[in-house]
Amino acid sequence: MSCNTVGVALATLALGVCVTLAAAVSQGPSHIDIFGGQSGKVPFPHIQHQERLKDCNVCHSVFPQATDAIKKMKEQGALKPKKVMNVQCIKCHREEKQAGKPHGPVTCSTCHAK
Ligand code: HEC
Ligand code: HEC
Ligand code: HEC
Numbered sequence: 834m835s836c837n838t839v840g841v842a843l844a845t846l847a848l849g850v851c852v853t854l855a856a857a858v859s860q861g862p863s864h865i866d867i868f869g870g871q872s873g874k875v876p877f878p879h880i881q882h883q884e885r886l887k888d889c890n891v892c893h894s895v896f897p898q899a900t901d902a903i904k905k906m907k908e909q910g911a912l913k914p915k916k917v918m919n920v921q922c923i924k925c926h927r928e929e930k931q932a933g934k935p936h937g938p939v940t941c942s943t944c945h946a947k
Contacts, residue, residue: 857884861898870914874945892921918944 863880883889889898895917896902906912922937922944929936938944 841847868901872941875918875944876946892917894927896914897920 860883861879862937863878863879865879867875867877869875882892886892896906899905903912903917909916925937926937926939930939
């Protein structure tokens with residue numbers, strides 16, 4: 834049952850259920866320092882991306898919504914180093930830049946803080 838397809842009779846009850854579910858889902862911190870190995874951590878404005886992109890799965894289809902998920906997957910060999918960086922972060926920032934829109938950093942030292 835989706836929150837916006839319920840009948841009028843059930844609307845009040847369903848609203849309660851949806852509010853409860855929404856409260857149970859963690860949004861994660863508004864700012865995250867992503868593990869970047871020897872290249873240095875990457876300060877990341879999580880909330881700014883959530884608000885702008887809306888769809889969590891733009892990023893979380895590749896790694897779960899969990900603390901240090903990227904670091905753990907790399908340690909387990911489940912994710913290649915630099916994959917998130919190249920396929921998500923830099924790819925999107927370059928596309929936005931080419932489209933003349935506001936975009937995130939595309940150079941190493943702007944992202945990696947030593
Ligand atoms: C632009 C990419 C991106 C988007 C979009 C995004 N996230 Fe994240 N999220 C990340 C990154 C990067 C991490 C940190 C992973 C790590 O530290 O290994 C993270 C971590 C998290 C965590 C764990 C945080 C912690 O340290 O405990 C949660 C929870 C989370 N995200 C929820 C969400 C939700 C909910 C949405 C959608 C509303 C969302 N994220 C959208 C990139 C994104
Ligand atoms: C848009 C931000 C961004 C830019 C620009 C960027 N990086 Fe990254 N980089 C990251 C993130 C986030 C990670 C961690 C996730 C991953 O490994 O994909 C990372 C990971 C890495 C890693 C792997 C670290 C490890 O031990 O797993 C290396 C090496 C690296 N970057 C080097 C570079 C170099 C060199 C450049 C410039 C050519 C660069 N990065 C530009 C965000 C960025
Ligand atoms: C699908 C597109 C997309 C993805 C994926 C994405 N970004 Fe961004 N990012 C943006 C846009 C758009 C902006 C510019 C937002 C603005 O200026 O309002 C931005 C801005 C930023 C900024 C600058 C924030 C500021 O205050 O100036 C940083 C740092 C950043 N992104 C890091 C990352 C990292 C690290 C990743 C990968 C984990 C990532 N982004 C993934 C679209 C994306």
